[in-house]
Amino acid sequence: MKAPTPSLRQRAPELAAWLDEHAEAIDAHQDFAAQILPQLARAHLFRIGVPASLGGDDGSTVEAIEAIASVAAHSLASAFVFWGQRTFIEYLLHSPNEALRKRWLPSLLSGELAGATGLSNAMKYLSSLEPLQMNATPLNGDGAARRWTLNGSLPWITNLRREGFLAAAAFDHSDGAPPSIFALPHDTPGLVRSDDLDLIALRSSNTAALRLDGAVLDSAWQITDDARGFLVRVRPAFLGLQCGMSIGLARRALAAIDASSAAARAAVEDEAPELASELAVLSKRLFDGVEHGTFLAAPAALFEVRIALAALVDAAVRLEVQTTGGRGYLRGQSGCARRTREAAFVPIVTPSIVQLKNQLAQHRQTKAA
Incomplete structure (x- = not known):
């Protein structure tokens, strides 16, 4: 029988205490934007699911998902940063560019460098929801000496840490070559990071826009x-x-x-257990699909889990509002108001629930035809 996954308080009690102390400020202000990544790194969270031969702690992607969940229980903004970092690490694990992985993976695992997953546009492109927003024009050279001029913009990327980052972005090629993905270093001439976006929550997540205007990179920076x-x-x-x-x-x-309170629990004695049971079922479906690779051939099943989890989060937080009552409307009395703001973000993180529902509708139409 599989051992229960340890909570963050069990795995990393100092991090859990730090998040609980600062969760409201992390959500509402930008004061802690520089501190989240180092705090997560000290708990070795970025190494989960990364082979030991590459500097990780072994384990699986499912364990990394559980680690993100354990952070999200304390601060969704911090979990959002964690997701961006760990997803960029995943890109390097899958990249055929061994030199790129060898050069940058250690500083990403240690939290010295931020990894920003700018592939939300690319994921929508993969599902035929929108074209790629970045363009690469080849310059002279071939093989390892190949270079490209890069142009375009991405309006929303998280974990663009001002202290230093690598951002992944997908590019159309003007010469007709297949689209490729580059790692964009923060100090590339022609790369401009905007001011942080004026979000209503998750404000310490280093979320900003990127613009490339004549930036030049060679094949050493090509993820694929x-x-x-x-x-x-x-x-x-x-x-x-x-x-x-x-x-x-x-x-x-x-x-x-x-x-x-006992009275509040009694009022929702049917609804809360039902949500908990549904959460367990959806989590197992997710973990099984990721662990056994079934989502590779059946992405629609993964879309359905993501949609169902968003609906469940909304229901759970609304039920928390009911049971917390007026205390939840007082500052500093509970995290209920913050979790309500956090839950409002879940449906819109790319790919959004609307985009996934449209994609599922297209999938069903194609299957019926």
Whole structure:
């Protein structure tokens, strides 16, 4: 029988205490934007699911999802940063560019460098939801000496840490070559990071826009020259790790309900256990699909889990509002208001629930035809 997954308080008690102390400020202000990544790294969280031969702690992607869930139970903004970092690490694990992985993976695992997953646009491109927003024009050279001029913009990327980052982005090629994916170093001439976006929550997540204007990179920075095939391979981890945020937030809301007064618990004695049971079922479906690779051939099943988890988070947080009552409307009395703001983000993180529902509708139409 599989041992229960340790909570963050069991795995990393100092980190759990730090998140609980600062969760409200992390959500509402940008003051802690520089501190989240080092705090997560000290707990060795980025090494989970990474082979020991590459500097990790071994384990599986499912264990990394559980780790993100454990952080999300304390602070969704911090889990969002965790997701961006760990997903970029996943890209390097799958990249055929061994030199790129060898050069940058150690500083990503240690939290010295931020990894930003700018492939949300690319994931929508993979599902035929929108074209790629970045373009690469080849310059002279071939093989290892190949260079490209890069142009375009991405309006929303998380974990663009001002202290230093690598951002992944997919590019169309003006010469007709297949789309590819580059790692964009923060100090590239022609790369411009905007000010942090004026978010209503998750404000310490280093979320900003990127613009490339005549930036030049060579093949040393190319994660893959086959964006479509690469995206298909990493999509289960991309979305699976993302679902960890929903799982953790739902668990915390249900725990808050369980800790409410006896009268409040009695009022929701049918609804709360039903949500907890549904969460367990959805989590198992997610973990099984990621562990056994079934989402590679059946991405629609993964989309369905992501959609169902978003609906469950919304229901769990609404139920927490009911059981917390007026206390939840007082600042500093509970995390209920913050979790309500956090839950509002779950449906819109890319790919959004609307985009996934449209994709599922297209899938059903194609299957029926």
